[in-house]
Amino acid sequence: MKTGLQYAVIFTLSFFLAAACTPVTPSGGRLPSSGQAITPSSPITDSVSKDAVIKLLEDAWRYNRERQHDRSNAVAERAMRINHSEAEIYLVMASNYFSLGQFSLAEQVVSKGLPLASGNKPIKESLNQFLILVRAKIIQE
Amino acid sequence: MVQGIAKKGRSKSNISNKDNSRLAWIWRMIIFILVATTIFLVIVDVFVYKKFVGKKWSLPSHVYSRPLELYQGLSLSRQLLEWELKELGYKKVDAAKAPGQFSVSEQSVEFFSRGFEFWDEREPSKLMIAIFSGDKISGLKDSHGRVIAITRLEPMMIGGIYPSRKEDRQLVKLDKVPPTLAAALVAIEDQDFYRHQGVSFRGITRAFLANMTEGKIVQGGSTITQQLVKNFYLNERRTLSRKALEAIMAVLLEIHFTKQEILETYINEVYLGQSGDRAIHGFEMASNHYFNQPVQELQLHQTALLAGLVKGASFYNPWRHPKRALNRRNLVLDVMNLAGVISRVDATTAKAKPLAIISPISGRSHLKYPSYLTLVKRQLRQTYKQSDLQTAGLRIFTNFDPQIQRKVEDKIAKRIENLESGYGIEIGKLQSASVIARVGSGEVVAVSGDRKPGFDGFNRALDARRPVGSTIKPAVYLAALENPESYTLNSKIEDTSISVSTENGDIWQPRNFGRKSHGLIPLYEGLGYSYNQATARLGMNVGLPAVIDSIKRLGYSRPLPRLPSLLLGSIEMSPIELAQMYHTIAANGFYSPLRAISSVFTAENIPLKRYHFEAEQRFDNRVMHLISYGLQVVLREGTGKSAYQRLPEELLLAGKTGTTNDQRDSWFAGFSGNYLSVVWMGRDDNGKTPLTGGSGALRLWIDIMVELENRSLVFQKPDGVNYYWVSSNQNGCHKPRYLPFIAGSEPDKRESCASKNDTGVLGWFSRNLDW
Structure with a gap:
């Protein structure tokens, strides 16, 4: 029969012990002790080369607005080379393909971007809205 | 008597008739010759003109690597940036002041980029500094200290697709050629270039006298225009009729085109060396071949060497006969000085410099990556005809990364041996x-x-x-x-x-x-x-x-x-x-x-x-x-x-x-x-x-x-996938595993170990504490 104090001590010690023994996952979370180190990663929020990608995306959107869609795509592809898991790249590319009348490709590109946007709500919403638009256009065609 | 007179008269009349007919014949001949000559000249003229204004050469297509993108956070060591710059022909100097130069300090590389016209936009030439922290770029700034988010170097030429007659050349405009090169060519090959009309009688006389004195042919009397005609329109045969035709064509060329146009064509036409079975033509390609630099960046001692090679690229081959090439280069510099093109001081300074050519192996970047080039050629053939690839002078930009290729090849060789x-x-x-x-x-x-x-x-x-x-x-x-x-x-x-x-x-x-x-x-x-x-x-x-x-x-x-x-x-x-x-x-x-x-x-x-x-x-x-x-x-x-x-x-x-x-x-x-x-x-x-x-x-x-600069694969849980703790075998949950399941295929309760494992620390407690 354990007393309340004994339970408290065991609880505290166990907590720290368990925490210390738990393997660390790539995303910084912790796995239960018996798990293999294969768990889904967190939504992408990494800032690797963020400034470069932001600059390229700004340029890509600028060319998009100027209706220089191929040029815009070329810039977006540069951003893709640096960080292909940045969902916004696919949004701008899809927008370009849409404007160029390549609706199927636009749909595919949006679909590729969507799974990458789970950590970025505004982009996810934009991609979703765009997907509806593209699909409507494909049906019309 | 009368008969005699009549005979004489007939005879006179016969003579006169004969003279007349001879004269007429001569006239006919003259007219015929004139007409024939005119027709011949017109034909030659049309030929000379059409070829000159049309597509002058069958240009091989050239293949380029990816441009190296530079930005903060890029995994790139200072040594690798230095390698890339050297491969691109940038020259290491104490302080970069002109395009194609770079300098190195312990933590940074300062470089003056050349600028390049990319598909999306032009990357202007500018002075930049890349600051390194370990093997990463921690900062990128321009010459005013302003932060640059991203920039890129020009792509590297990695090969070509050549016609069966393997003439390799890159065209260059006259205004992109250093003035010293044009001056050196005129000084050493044709000092009367800007004065004659295609043929220089002074030059011929000078050559004739020099050859008579020596008792053998030591000097040619051909002008730059004649040389161009010989290389561009005619063959190598040295007959009198060919020389005459060459002179005529040279004159015709001078009638139609300016000196600048003729010189520019000459600069792109002339044979300047050999790389395996690839013939190096024109000064831009020769500059890459010997110095791994664009001709625009060449200095006096380099342009003098190239100008000297015109006389005999094989005879003065600077790799095979460095002393001969050095003497020839110095002669060019002396002649330039005598012609008043450069000062004595400049000539002396340039003569003191070494040949400064690259090593023959490092210069052959077009031979370094044949495996990748084969892939490029195959993919190109899906779009282009082979004949276009070999003659249209296309510039093909690829995704090839020479740094990765080099590493891969190095690792393969070592691992196989091992x-x-x-x-x-x-x-x-x-x-x-x-x-x-x-x-x-x-x-x-x-x-x-x-x-x-x-x-x-x-x-x-x-x-x-x-x-x-x-x-x-x-x-x-x-x-x-x-x-x-x-x-x-x-x-x-x-x-x-x-x-x-x-x-x-x-x-x-x-x-x-x-x-x-x-x-x-x-x-x-x-x-x-x-x-x-x-x-x-x-x-x-x-x-x-x-x-x-x-x-x-x-x-x-x-x-x-x-x-x-x-x-x-x-x-x-x-x-x-x-x-x-x-x-x-x-x-x-x-x-x-x-x-x-x-x-x-x-x-x-x-x-x-x-x-x-x-x-x-x-x-x-x-x-x-x-x-x-x-x-x-x-x-x-x-x-x-x-x-x-x-x-x-x-x-x-x-x-x-x-x-x-x-x-x-x-x-x-x-x-x-x-x-x-x-x-x-x-x-x-x-x-x-x-x-x-x-x-x-x-x-x-x-x-x-x-x-490689690897990043973790993207492994986010998609919508419609859930993770569950399940038994990996039939022995209960003592070796559970956290597995993804598509919604609708989740494990049932007997299979799942969720109650004991899905809450991390709490799961640990639930397994180890008897509440």
Whole structure:
């Protein structure tokens, strides 16, 4: 029969012990002790080369607005080379393909971007809205 | 008498008639000659004019690497940036002041970029400084200290596509040529150039006298215009009639065109050296050939050397006859000084300089990467005619990364040597091929078709079609997992002996590599540990058509036989074909054609075609999440687990080993978040090797991946996938596993260990404390 104090001590010690023994996952979370180190990663929020990608995306959107869609795509592809898991790249590319009348490709590109946007709500919403638009256009065609 | 007079008169009249007819004949002849000459001159004139204003040369197409992008956070050591700059022909100086120069300090590299017209925009020439922290760029600034988010260097020329007559040349405008080069040419080849009308009688007289004095031909009297006519319109024969025609054509040329136009054509036409069977023509190409620099950046001592080579590029070859070349260069400098083009001080300073040519090997970048060039040529032929590629002077920009290629080739050579000595394989027998691509975009960055770096022959990466062994297994598991109502990663499958009757009556009995059966195992274990019996059973249960469909959707385009042995990789593929399949897996089920080319420009630098990104979803992203899990098991605990002895634990990687019968082929195909790499090893004679996928190709794959700037693969849980703790075997939950399931295929309560495991620390408590 354990007393309340004994339970408290065991609880505290166990907590720290368990925490210390738990393997660390790539995303910084912790796995239960018996798990293999294969768990889904967190939504992408990494800032690797963020400034470069932001600059390229700004340029890509600028060319998009100027209706220089191929040029815009070329810039977006540069951003893709640096960080292909940045969902916004696919949004701008899809927008370009849409404007160029390549609706199927636009749909595919949006679909590729969507799974990458789970950590970025505004982009996810934009991609979703765009997907509806593209699909409507494909049906019309 | 009268008769006599009459006779005389007749005779006179006869003479007069004869004279008249002779005169008439002469006149006719003169008129005929005049007409013929006129016709001849008109024909020659039209010929001279048309060829000069038309397409002057058959220009080979030139192939370029990717431009090196520079930005804060890029993994790039100072040494590698220095290497890239040197390969591009940048000169190391104390302080960079002009395009094509750079200087180095302990923590930074200052460089003056050349500027370049890219497809998307022009990158202007500018002075920049890259600051390094360890092997990363920690900052990038311009000369005013302003932060630059991103910039790029110009691409590197890596090869060409030549016509059968291998004349290589890059055109240059006269205004891009250093004034000293034009001055040197005029001084040494034709001092009267700006005064004569195509032919210089002073020059001919001077040459005649010099030759008479010497008793042999020591000096030519040809002007620059005549030389151009000789090279551009005529052949090498030295006959009097040819010399006369040359003179006529030279005069005609001068009538139609300006001195600048003639000089510019001469500068692009003239033969200046040989590189193997490739003839170097024009000063731009010669400048790259001898100095690895654009002609625009050449200094006086360099332009003098090139001008000196016009007289005899072979005789004055600076690599073979450096002393002769040096004397010739110095003579050019002296003549320039005498002609008043340069000062005595300038001449003396330039004469004191060495030849400053690059080493003959380092200059041959067009010969360094034949494996990749073969891929480029093949992809180009899908769009362009061979004749256009050989003559239209296209500028082809690719995704080739010379830094990665260099590393890969280095690692292949070392690993092959190591394996041959370690396993007692006959020296020189083991071969290898590999393909490296960017995940997502499908851009091929490196190709190696032989164990020898830069080998220009049979390209195994593209043409060696070998059985792929277990690297095919993901296709079998994909076919199964696409039916979540029937299969999950935790579905159990018998790994016991199996016999399958084939269509031709044979019995196929696959065995596991270790000849051991493992009983009832979950699917992820069958893939992770590459069990043949379990996979064959699964494939037969799913059905060959479904597996074949899966292979095709992954990107394999050749016909596939409906044979059960297909399930274990009896199908033959080249490394690039396997890379195409694995790229679809790495790209989360999106098929993107592997691309070597990024864009094509005309010889006049007009954008012609861009090879843009393409994507087509071929598999559901929930299924891809499961297969990605299975392929991570391979590397975390299965046949590829040695990878994490050298690669960081936190790096998420996925891949698959492959070994064929009698270990004739060793394969590994795997990827990180940004690079896919496929490696094959084996013998050309298809002989046995002691290597498995894990002991051969995987080791090289690790060598390569260690060198790359890898990022973890994107492994986010997609909507419609949930993780559960499940028992990995039938012995309850003492070895539970956290597995992904597609919604609707979740484990039932008997299978799930959720109550004890899904809450981390609390789960630990629930298992260890008796509340």
